[in-house]
Amino acid sequence: MDVAERSPSGRSGPTTDPRFLASESPPARGGLVVAAFGGLLGLALFLLARRALIDDAYITLDYARSLAFHGQWALEPGHQANTATSPLNVLLLAGFSLVTRDPVIAAGVLLVVALGVLGWALSSIGRVHGRPLLLPALGVAAVAVCPLLASTVGMETYLAVALIACLARAAVCRRPVEAGAVVGLLVLTRPDLVAFGLAALLVPALFRRALVVVGVAAAVALPWFVTSWLVLGSALPDTVLLKVGDHWGPWNFGNGLLLYHDTYPAAVLLSVLAAGAGVLAAVVTVLVRLVRRRGRAHARHRVGRRCRAARRRLRRPRHRPVPLVLRSRDRRPDDAGGHEPRPGAPTGSRPRHRGRCGARRRRGRVPGAPPVVHIAGDDQLGDRRAVRRRGRGSPGRNRGAVTR
Secondary structure (H helix, E strand, O other): OOOOOOOOOOOOOOOOOHHHHHOOOOOOHHHHHHHHHHHHHHHHHHHHHOOOOOHHHHHHHHHHHHHHHHOOOEEEOOEEOOOOOOHHHHHHHHHHHHHHOOHHHHHHHHHHHHHHHHHHHHHHHHHHOOOOOHHHHHHHHHHHOOHHHHOOOOOOHHHHHHHHHHHHHHHHOOOHHHHHHHHHHHHHHOHHHHHHHHHHOOOHHHHOOHHHHHHHHHHHHHHHHHHHHHHHOOOOOHHHHHOOOOOEOOEOOOOHHHHHHHHOHHHHHHHHHHHHHHHHHHHHHHHHHHHHHHHHHHHHHHHHHHHHHHHHHHHOOOOOOOOEEEEOOOEEEOOOOOEEEOOOOOOOOOOOOOOOOOOOOOOOOOOOOOOEEEEOOHHHHOOHHHHHHOOOOOHHHHOOOEOO
């Protein structure tokens, strides 16, 4: 069942309940479709770029070959080194190399898996927000065809993008344990990717469980750094220290795109266009959410005013209760044996309190006069507060009192 179809409360629409998402097993069919689409794009990209891998990609593949076939962390067997920037990428490539017996083919397998995981993570985020499958599919396609990213096939770039998408999924689904595990893997991919973990802690659901996120991330990443410190002589790769403040003459990380633009203008423009579309979509999403939240706040305010007005109307009675008063004091017998009201006597009056034995004490009653029913009106009941001050109670208390 799609998450956007039915929420735990039975209402239709998107839900962000992490318990409902946690019970989603197996994954929705749409997520598998987008993951398969990402895998196909990864396969096509690898077939196009396998003969154009850059030198940094071959350095990583050499580390994977030495680890897989010689059991050494080295660029060349017999010369231990610690210059691999991405330990996780080397470990995964070495594992796939044991199966494929070719590090280059292992790089293709890892690319297919990374884009497949990216598609699954984006489809999960789309299901939470009730978005169609077209949006996550377009996101995977934008990453796969980006010229700047395509030039890094064989390196850790696509792996990092897939893990960032998984971190976003964990943040949206409010899963601190999963978020901590992904942050640990990001740090193993590249130590500087810890910035994305710090940004994820700004999410309220993860910020409240920050200790869990940090603890799980440390449990995932610390074993490697301790091993690297004891075996390789340094917790961080040497390239991390070498790249701090690195620059090529006037070019550095800040203006590096201008250098590429001079040589490959079309490729740089297409890469920037995809990134700009993502930034624009993020800004529009934030603005739409702010407008909707403001509209919901006004709607709640209007509904609250109506509810308060309805409660005030319910607490205020619409009319006074009309007591049924049976009195005979104000009646006198006529010539025919009947009973007529005394001249000037009201048609009804306020009843008095019942005595301890249940009998009415009346003065001036006519002996033998039968009780006559009178309906007392509002003008005859008088002010209720004045009645209470005199100790006679409210008109409703003596309703139906009988006087003999």
